[in-house]
Amino acid sequence: xxxxAIDAMGGDFGEKPIIEGVLKALEAKPFNAILxxxxxxxxxxxxxxxxxxxxxxxxxxxxxxxxxxxxxxxxKETTIYxxxxxxxxxxxxxxxxxxxxxxxxSLATLRLGRLKGISRPAIATLMPNIIxxxxxxxVGANTDCKAENLFxxxxxxxxxxxxxxxxxxxxxxxxSNGEEECKGNELTKESHxxxxxxxxxxxxxxxxxxxxxxxDVLVCDGFDGNVILKACEGVATAIFQLLKNEVKQSFIxxxxxxxxxxxxxxxxKHTDWQEYGGAPLLGxxxxxxxxxxxxxxxxxxxxxFQAINFSQSHINELIENxxxxxxx
Amino acid sequence: xxxxAIDAMGGDFGEKPIIEGVLKALEAKPFNAILxxxxxxxxxxxxxxxxxxxxxxxxxxxxxxxxxxxxxxxxKETTIYxxxxxxxxxxxxxxxxxxxxxxxxSLATLRLGRLKGISRPAIATLMPNIIxxxxxxxVGANTDCKAENLFxxxxxxxxxxxxxxxxxxxxxxxxSNGEEECKGNELTKESHxxxxxxxxxxxxxxxxxxxxxxxDVLVCDGFDGNVILKACEGVATAIFQLLKNEVKQSFIxxxxxxxxxxxxxxxxKHTDWQEYGGAPLLGxxxxxxxxxxxxxxxxxxxxxFQAINFSQSHINELIENxxxxxxx
Numbered sequence: 215x216x217x218x219a220i221d222a223m224g225g226d227f228g229e230k231p232i233i234e235g236v237l238k239a240l241e242a243k244p245f246n247a248i249l250x251x252x253x254x255x256x257x258x259x260x261x262x263x264x265x266x267x268x269x270x271x272x273x274x275x276x277x278x279x280x281x282x283x284x285x286x287x288x289x290k291e292t293t294i295y296x297x298x299x300x301x302x303x304x305x306x307x308x309x310x311x312x313x314x315x316x317x318x319x320s321l322a323t324l325r326l327g328r329l330k331g332i333s334r335p336a337i338a339t340l341m342p343n344i345i346x347x348x349x350x351x352x353v354g355a356n357t358d359c360k361a362e363n364l365f366x367x368x369x370x371x372x373x374x375x376x377x378x379x380x381x382x383x384x385x386x387x388x389x390s391n392g393e394e395e396c397k398g399n400e401l402t403k404e405s406h407x408x409x410x411x412x413x414x415x416x417x418x419x420x421x422x423x424x425x426x427x428x429x430d431v432l433v434c435d436g437f438d439g440n441v442i443l444k445a446c447e448g449v450a451t452a453i454f455q456l457l458k459n460e461v462k463q464s465f466i467x468x469x470x471x472x473x474x475x476x477x478x479x480x481x482x483k484h485t486d487w488q489e490y491g492g493a494p495l496l497g498x499x500x501x502x503x504x505x506x507x508x509x510x511x512x513x514x515x516x517x518x519f520q521a522i523n524f525s526q527s528h529i530n531e532l533i534e535n536x537x538x539x540x541x542x
Numbered sequence: 543x544x545x546x547a548i549d550a551m552g553g554d555f556g557e558k559p560i561i562e563g564v565l566k567a568l569e570a571k572p573f574n575a576i577l578x579x580x581x582x583x584x585x586x587x588x589x590x591x592x593x594x595x596x597x598x599x600x601x602x603x604x605x606x607x608x609x610x611x612x613x614x615x616x617x618k619e620t621t622i623y624x625x626x627x628x629x630x631x632x633x634x635x636x637x638x639x640x641x642x643x644x645x646x647x648s649l650a651t652l653r654l655g656r657l658k659g660i661s662r663p664a665i666a667t668l669m670p671n672i673i674x675x676x677x678x679x680x681v682g683a684n685t686d687c688k689a690e691n692l693f694x695x696x697x698x699x700x701x702x703x704x705x706x707x708x709x710x711x712x713x714x715x716x717x718s719n720g721e722e723e724c725k726g727n728e729l730t731k732e733s734h735x736x737x738x739x740x741x742x743x744x745x746x747x748x749x750x751x752x753x754x755x756x757x758d759v760l761v762c763d764g765f766d767g768n769v770i771l772k773a774c775e776g777v778a779t780a781i782f783q784l785l786k787n788e789v790k791q792s793f794i795x796x797x798x799x800x801x802x803x804x805x806x807x808x809x810x811k812h813t814d815w816q817e818y819g820g821a822p823l824l825g826x827x828x829x830x831x832x833x834x835x836x837x838x839x840x841x842x843x844x845x846x847f848q849a850i851n852f853s854q855s856h857i858n859e860l861i862e863n864x865x866x867x868x869x870x
Contacts, residue, residue: 342780343780344780344783344784344787357719357726357727357728358727358728389769390765390769391685391764391765391768391769392768398685398765399685399686399763399765400685400686402765420768420769420772421768421769421770421771421772421773421774421775421776422772422773422775422776422779423776424773424776425773425776425777425779425780426776426779426780434769435727436719437718437719437726437727437730438766438769440719440720440748440749441717441718441719441748441749441762441766441770442749442769442770442773443749444748444749444750445749445750445752445753445770445773445774446749446773446774446777447749447750448749448750448751448752448753448754449753449774449777449778450777450781451750451753451754452670452671452672452753452754453778453781453809453813455672456672456809456812456813457805457806457809459672460804460805460806460808460809461802461805463805464804464805466801466804467801467802467804467805469798469801470797470798470799470800470801470802470803470805471798471802471805472798473794473795473797473798473801474789474795474798474799474802475798476788476792476794476795477785477788477789477791477792477795477798477799478785478788480788481781481784481785481788484784485781485784
């Protein structure tokens with residue numbers, strides 16, 4: 215059976231939603247959950263019937279959200295350090311953490327090492343579009359990239375889309391300020407030339423293309439990925455806030471909103487990141503899923519399923535093989 | 543009376559919406575409209591009672607949207623060339639064009655020259671937020687920027703917010719991937735240090751802050767500005783498309799949507815760029831408003847009002863004075 219280490223105490227809301235997520239996942243699919251944290255706190259949260267699937271790895275500290283990611287290596291007693299260590303020692307198949315994402319990324323990169331041919335790992339995230347989902351990467355910590363980094367992100371994203379998202383021929387694009395090959399900044403223009411070698415590369419895409427369902431994998435540097443992710447969350451929040459304000463001012467609109475509630479709910483479900491689980495860290499020698507600090511139990515459950523799929527997919531081998539084709 | 547040159551034929555939809563916009567503006571406020579284009583086509587569109595406010599500048603060609611902006615200087619018979627030329631010769635106070643924005647920007651920069659202390663002009667645009675509007679710049683053609691460019695954008699944006707948006711103490715921020723000073727890419731970290739000298743600078747802002755009403759002026763390079771602008775449009779379009787799809791599937795939801803129609807309309811009005819007119823080109827020796835190619839008559843009317851405000855504000859002097867303080 216597959217073994218998943220779960221940083222049981224690293225999220226913004228403590229152990230409760232994380233353990234609830236683990237239990238929900240176990241009810242749907244059997245696996246071995248190795249809970250990393252204080253077992254005295256965790257044990258009472260586990261119902262008897264699921265005890266057989268649970269093991270504990272003691273860790274007395276939590277790496278705080280205020281700490282600097284570069285300090286993650288120093289404290290070997292944190293839940294995230296111990297979780298990554300289990301993976302390094304091959305005692306587990308994957309790690310899920312809703313803790314400090316920078317720390318997870320540093321620890322994974324430094325302790326597990328990078329895949330052959332990868333200069334920098336990337337964090338990939340799924341964005342809802344009007345038809346399905348778009349994989350955007352990097353949304354992580356690579357703020358200043360070179361063209362070869364973006365090329366490697368492209369290969370990793372394309373392989374992930376094939377292996378995990380089950381898309382046979384993923385439409386791969388490069389984020390730019392215009393569709394034409396000549397459009398872009400120096401980084402994207404150079405990256406475009408490298409990415410042209412990838413058969414599934416369809417060219418530059420603009421910001422709006424993230425959502426129109428015409429792209430499966432979109433590549434950008436970590437600065438742009440982060441800024442866009444947050445801007446898009448901001449737009450969605452603002453639209454619903456503005457609509458709420460309007461509705462409040464009219465009784466008839468209030469009735470309307472009530473009648474539309476099921477539609478709003480379905481829309482929310484489609485666009486809710488909690489449904490998507492976590493963000494795979496691609497390019498490290500192991501399988502790490504980085505969950506949002508504010509994850510609820512659903513998000514944790516989905517992140518665990520992602521971790522299971524990821525570790526069963528041999529995606530890291532596929533990435534190395536794919537990159538090997540271009541380096542040969 | 544103020545003289546506004548209007549590129550009467552440069553938009554995606556030809557002269558109709560542009561002339562309609564001019565007439566709407568004239569009905570609200572008297573000014574002299576110098577229509578640049580083929581007067582034989584334009585004259586029949588002008589009602590007798592408004593003829594006194596209209597003059598014509600003959601221009602036989604339109605700079606096509608498919609042409610390269612750098613070619614804009616070559617053809618001196620285009621509507622945009624002639625419009626900018628009127629401004630250069632001080633025959634008008636401002637120019638409004640919905641034509642090729644790159645061409646407008648190149649022509650304005652090369653023919654009118656840059657303001658003292660400005661290395662690169664920027665295009666600024668208003669984004670709706672949950673309370674009011676945020677000015678975002680650059681959303682233009684400056685894809686690879688240096689810190690000094692972003693500093694100059696900051697000064698221009700801050701002055702514009704004071705002079706045109708009537709905000710006494712505009713909250714000025716720098717777009718980054720985190721609020722902390724240490725967050726960012728090399729460009730933003732260096733820019734942050736320069737912008738610290740500006741009294742109204744409140745620090746880094748994240749993508750979501752564009753919409754939460756806590757920032758008046760947000761500075762970024764033209765690549766990020768363009769990508770964000772389009773991504774945000776994309777989110778808004780996708781949300782309403784998804785909602786429409788959901789509503790279609792339920793009769794009750796359809797009734798709800800009908801009752802909510804006035805609220806949706808108000809939301810649309812608040813978030814509709816046509817209400818905002820055009821984007822001021824800041825940093826050139828003159829007053830140029832760049833309108834969206836798909837502008838309707840409302841957008842053109844609002845762009846004309848913007849041009850009038852701009853040219854009456856002495857904003858270019860203010861920018862030079864403000865920059866002078868830092869260069870002294």
